[in-house]
Amino acid sequence: MTPKEALDQLARAAAELRNQLEYLREIGVNELTARSRPPAARYSAKNEVPLADSTGEHAASPISISRGKQQTFFSEIGNPSNGTQDSSLESIRADIGECTRCKLSQNRTNIVFGEGSPQARLMFVGEGPGADEDRTGRPFVGRAGQLLDRMIEAMKFKREEVYIANVVKCRPPGNRTPERDEVSTCEPFLFRQIAVIKPAVIVTLGLPALQCLLKTSESISRARGNWREWNGIKVMPTFHPAYLLRSPDKKRETWEDLLKVMQFLLSST
Numbered sequence: 001m002t003p004k005e006a007l008d009q010l011a012r013a014a015a016e017l018r019n020q021l022e023y024l025r026e027i028g029v030n031e032l033t034a035r036s037r038p039p040a041a042r043y044s045a046k047n048e049v050p051l052a053d054s055t056g057e058h059a060a061s062p063i064s065i066s067r068g069k070q071q072t073f074f075s076e077i078g079n080p081s082n083g084t085q086d087s088s089l090e091s092i093r094a095d096i097g098e099c100t101r102c103k104l105s106q107n108r109t110n111i112v113f114g115e116g117s118p119q120a121r122l123m124f125v126g127e128g129p130g131a132d133e134d135r136t137g138r139p140f141v142g143r144a145g146q147l148l149d150r151m152i153e154a155m156k157f158k159r160e161e162v163y164i165a166n167v168v169k170c171r172p173p174g175n176r177t178p179e180r181d182e183v184s185t186c187e188p189f190l191f192r193q194i195a196v197i198k199p200a201v202i203v204t205l206g207l208p209a210l211q212c213l214l215k216t217s218e219s220i221s222r223a224r225g226n227w228r229e230w231n232g233i234k235v236m237p238t239f240h241p242a243y244l245l246r247s248p249d250k251k252r253e254t255w256e257d258l259l260k261v262m263q264f265l266l267s268s269t
């Protein structure tokens with residue numbers, strides 16, 4: 001490596017660390033763990049965060065851990081449209097096509113399918129596309145998406161290493177909550193995405209995502225932070241980043257939820 005390459009790498013690591021520290025300062029984290037702790041303990045204390053190692057990478061990054069396979073239910077889900085199992089996200093996207101299965105198709109600009117790693121151990125599920133997402137065809141790219149990016153980075157992941165999707169793939173008018181018939185029409189595509197990705201953990205963002213997966217009448221305030229399970233996959237409900245923009249005092253609780261996810265991912269290799 002040339003001195004210039006080393007300096008560039010150092011600058012990138014410093015920028016990443018600065019972003020993470022800014023996010024953690026916002027949510028009130030005030031203590032950092034010692035580098036010498038064993039990986040399983042690094043995320044164990046409330047309000048603590050892991051440190052980068054000397055290479056600028058995170059020695060205990062959940063990314064470096066091989067994927068745990070979820071074997072319990074995928075043989076049962078299959079493809080709701082044709083009775084067979086999906087082999088790829090591309091085949092699901094092809095099935096969606098220029099979908100007009102529900103009324104959300106009437107006002108959309110782009111279908112927002114979802115994006116990220118098909119091998120992701122960690123998946124985020126939100127409610128539905130907003131204006132920025134409808135315009136670009138990508139999930140979580142507006143202000144809430146930028147906050148989600150910082151949450152992901154604080155968890156020691158890169159955005160491209162997780163998978164991000166929504167309950168409905170077309171923007172509800174005026175960003176209203178998706179209606180029951182819209183959710184029931186679109187959710188099979190999400191379920192098929194989950195079946196292909198086989199994440200170890202799904203973080204649901206906000207109430208509609210929680211209700212979609214768990215069919216619960218619980219409030220998000222009551223459900224958040226408590227592990228649930230969906231067809232053999234661990235589910236951690238937490239607040240939606242858009243809500244956190246309006247209620248920044250909830251960032252602390254959200255971070256505590258995400259710490260539980262990090263701890264589980266580290267302990268489940």
Ligand code: SF4
Nearest residue numbers: 099102105169170186
């Ligand atoms: S929200 Fe889902 S089901 Fe409705 S039109 Fe869009 S892709 Fe089709």
